Amino acid sequence: xxxxxxxxxxxxAPYGTVYALExxxxxLIAAAFEQDVSLAFIDDGVYQIVEGQNTDGIxxxxxxxxxxxxxxxxxxxxxxxxxSLEERGLxxxxxxxxIYEDEDxxxxxxxxxxxxxxxxxxxxxxxxxxxxxx
Amino acid sequence: xxHTVNKSVFERNSLQSCLNTIDDSSVILLxxxxxxxxxxxxxxxxxxxxxxxxxxxxxxGDVEARGISSKVADNIKLVDYEGFVDLVVEHGTAVSWV
Amino acid sequence: xxxSIQINEGPYQHQASDTAYQFAKAAIAKxxxxxxxxxxxxxxxxxxxxxxxxxxxxxxxxxxxxxDIKNAEGEPELVVCIAAALRRGLVDDSEAQKxxxxxxxxxxxxxxxxxxxxxEAGIQSDRLVVFGD
Numbered sequence: 419x420x421x422x423x424x425x426x427x428x429x430x431a432p433y434g435t436v437y438a439l440e441x442x443x444x445x446l447i448a449a450a451f452e453q454d455v456s457l458a459f460i461d462d463g464v465y466q467i468v469e470g471q472n473t474d475g476i477x478x479x480x481x482x483x484x485x486x487x488x489x490x491x492x493x494x495x496x497x498x499x500x501x502s503l504e505e506r507g508l509x510x511x512x513x514x515x516x517i518y519e520d521e522d523x524x525x526x527x528x529x530x531x532x533x534x535x536x537x538x539x540x541x542x543x544x545x546x547x548x549x550x551x552x
Numbered sequence: 553x554x555h556t557v558n559k560s561v562f563e564r565n566s567l568q569s570c571l572n573t574i575d576d577s578s579v580i581l582l583x584x585x586x587x588x589x590x591x592x593x594x595x596x597x598x599x600x601x602x603x604x605x606x607x608x609x610x611x612x613g614d615v616e617a618r619g620i621s622s623k624v625a626d627n628i629k630l631v632d633y634e635g636f637v638d639l640v641v642e643h644g645t646a647v648s649w650v
Numbered sequence: 651x652x653x654s655i656q657i658n659e660g661p662y663q664h665q666a667s668d669t670a671y672q673f674a675k676a677a678i679a680k681x682x683x684x685x686x687x688x689x690x691x692x693x694x695x696x697x698x699x700x701x702x703x704x705x706x707x708x709x710x711x712x713x714x715x716x717x718d719i720k721n722a723e724g725e726p727e728l729v730v731c732i733a734a735a736l737r738r739g740l741v742d743d744s745e746a747q748k749x750x751x752x753x754x755x756x757x758x759x760x761x762x763x764x765x766x767x768x769x770e771a772g773i774q775s776d777r778l779v780v781f782g783d
Contacts, residue, residue, distance in 0.1 A: 541575070633673055636676065
């Protein structure tokens, strides 16, 4: 099967609606298809990977931990809009430290999250073959 | 690329987010409540430059359904569903700002 | 051209399914192939055969069925995500049996399958268009 570039565009906060959770479920399945997968977190989507989520008080499953598994599935291109973070009073330190082991570099641990400007996001999006929005 | 925006500029930031990341060759198609952003209003300047370049389209059926046919801003082109299909075919990857 | 569609919203509440249907109909009229329509999130509710809208309203489920979107093997290519469907109470015979539920509510023009079908649609199609909230 041919390889295509898939981008998962996440613009909604977790829990208030199901989009974030069900987007993550697609991404986990996508890993099996050996495509070039990237995730973009824009607008309130950045809250999906904020550190310290605790859902004990709302009776819903805290699925943020699942993001830590993405590196094991070779999904290590998580792009976060710098502008969206800044607008919301967030910075890189507020995000979960998601990492992957780079098999081409003696399994060195590297960050999966890259904070990018709108201009960089624009360029990344222009390279995609398929963009799935949630 | 073809960017579709389906929410009014007065309700959500999807049009603004689309504009923040759109590249120089992509076009925007306003559909559903997104066509409200095609009407002449206090936010029209957001799309004016792109429209002048012929890069903004609105779905005619949605414009007419919302009673704003006479208020569509200058240079915004109306298309029917077949025109929507043509835009998808001509402009490569489709990005939905849902 | 091969075009696939992802629908994220249920019928009647949002316009997404209506727009997607008009788009699919126009694409077919122009000689394009709708490779697959994938129903996700509340979009799975577009596939229940128990839908009974008022007589003067459009029947969204039957509209989709009328497009008769099938693959070469004759299987429907109106595909409902299994995980999303089970969460929301939409089952076919096989899932009903597995889960000890009596009856089924999926329209025969649709089929239930895994999320891999969405990825595959993205790989196999020239374009994938998402309709949502």
